[in-house]
Amino acid sequence: MSTVTKSKAERFVIPINPSHLPKGFVVSSTYAGIKAAISPKPTPDASAAPSSGPTSTTSPKPDLAVIVSSKPAAAAGTFTRNAFKAAPVVLSSKMLLDGSRSPSGARARSILVNSGCANAVTGERGMNDAKECAKLVGELLTPAKGISQEPQDPSKQGTLLLSTGVIGVPLPMTAIKRCLSHLTSGNVLRSDADAWHETARAFMTTDTFPKLRARSFELAGRKCGIVGIDKGAGMIHPSMAGPSTTLHATLLGLLATDAPISPPALQKALEHAMSRSFNCISVDGDMSTNDTIIALANGAAPPSPSPSGPVLKAGEEITEEQHPEEFEKFKAILTDFCEEMAHLIVRDGEGAEKFVEIKVKGAPTYEHAHAIASSISTSALVKCALHGGDANWGRILCAVGYAPLPSSSSWSIDPSRVTVTFVPPAEVAKEHRELVVLKDGAPQKVDEVEAGKLLAYEDINIVVDLAGGSDGDAGAKEEAKYWTCDLSREYIAINGDYRS
Structure with a gap:
């Protein structure tokens, strides 16, 4: 590593x-x-x-x-x-x-x-x-x-x-x-x-x-x-x-x-x-x-x-x-x-130690996928967990669930179809397997040692597959990516100084 x-x-x-x-x-x-x-x-x-x-x-x-x-x-x-x-x-x-x-x-x-x-x-x-x-x-x-x-x-x-x-x-x-x-x-x-x-x-x-x-x-x-x-x-x-x-x-x-x-x-x-x-x-x-x-x-x-x-x-x-x-x-x-x-x-985010890519797929429109990816990326709890190396999929799901979806759509998330996966960075993909922490809405047994290794890298990739949500397999296949960073003690120190 x-x-x-x-x-x-x-x-x-x-x-x-x-x-x-x-x-x-x-x-x-x-x-x-x-x-x-x-x-x-x-x-x-x-x-x-x-x-x-x-x-x-x-x-x-x-x-x-x-x-x-x-x-x-x-x-x-x-x-x-x-x-x-x-x-x-x-x-x-x-x-x-x-x-x-x-x-x-x-x-x-x-x-x-x-x-x-x-x-x-x-x-x-x-x-x-x-x-x-x-x-x-x-x-x-x-x-x-x-x-x-x-x-x-x-x-x-x-x-x-x-x-x-x-x-x-x-x-x-x-x-x-x-x-x-x-x-x-x-x-x-x-x-x-x-x-x-x-x-x-x-x-x-x-x-x-x-x-x-x-x-x-x-x-x-x-x-x-x-x-x-x-x-x-x-x-x-x-x-x-x-x-x-x-x-x-x-x-x-x-x-x-x-x-x-x-x-x-x-x-x-x-x-x-x-x-x-x-x-x-x-x-x-x-x-x-x-x-x-x-x-x-x-x-x-x-x-x-x-x-x-x-x-x-x-x-x-x-x-x-x-x-x-x-x-x-x-x-x-x-x-x-x-x-x-x-x-x-x-x-170069203030105090950032991690570069995190959130990919949301299986949505009916790009706007739906973007809104959900944004919700995950701005969750303070998710960002703190990633800083601490914790593969806390519960915090990710929580952010998925309260994402403000486009009001003009009748589409909704189907919790029984959601899968969350931690994907190794491309440069070390041969050394690690993908880590599925939630599959079709059901928790998976997580290899904590492997999770710790993946989250120790500077680059972290998370994929949330909505699998079509309420549309099932009827064509909800749009996706969006969002990029964020972790939330560290240094960020608080930088922004706690009114002169900065």
């Missing part, structure tokens, strides 16, 4: 292959002193600890960053459903919604990110500060080198905002404005892997490592790249929706690709990906005021040397209606990429 000896940063910070980075994006980051400016008692930031990457051991962690597309990019977003939506959430979602009604669709040129202050529950001042930040970035980028200008269409020049940190405190605008000219300078904006790494660090609050990934893929005769950054360690139980629906310390995410995707197609693909990735994770069951995932697609990908499949014309963008196969391919790529990014959030 393996024993984890390396830190999370050593295991999960992976150097980015520059060839995977999307074309036409530049980034920069800096330390603005945001947390120090708003805190009467500045405390050391745990996230400033060195990580395996180009990180200074003496300089403070960056807390302000800008991401810029060389030309207006198709833009999409999903946002928290929390009633107390932060100012940047309100402003960014409105910008995307307004843009979706224009002939060219929702587009943006840049994203401004800050950590240390969430600008949430800050009233009219918070909205005015957010608007000023977006306005200043747009104005400062106008003369930046290497960035094309389209002054005839100001709607395409917008800046989206991502903020994370302390709730209920206004942004320290003096500290932020002092740094914006530097951040937006054409001499500072870069496209290399190190610059992206530092930008990922600017997202961090209580995170123990920067979460950055990149991939390359072929689409519509183009050699495309995608890069993703996300952050979050506590207050994690996202339920995000698109800007066109009622909007439901923080999960933030950025996805940038040079694939040629139209704004409506990007939005639809992102919402699908969210429903099967970021909306399927939980650290502590608390939905943030700032949860936001923003995606940009600027179409700057170069032609593939040996394209396979249809090839788009110059300037053409993929739409769901005209390019259904390419759209489905992109949607699958984006969903898989978002799942990888979402896993990093759970692995």
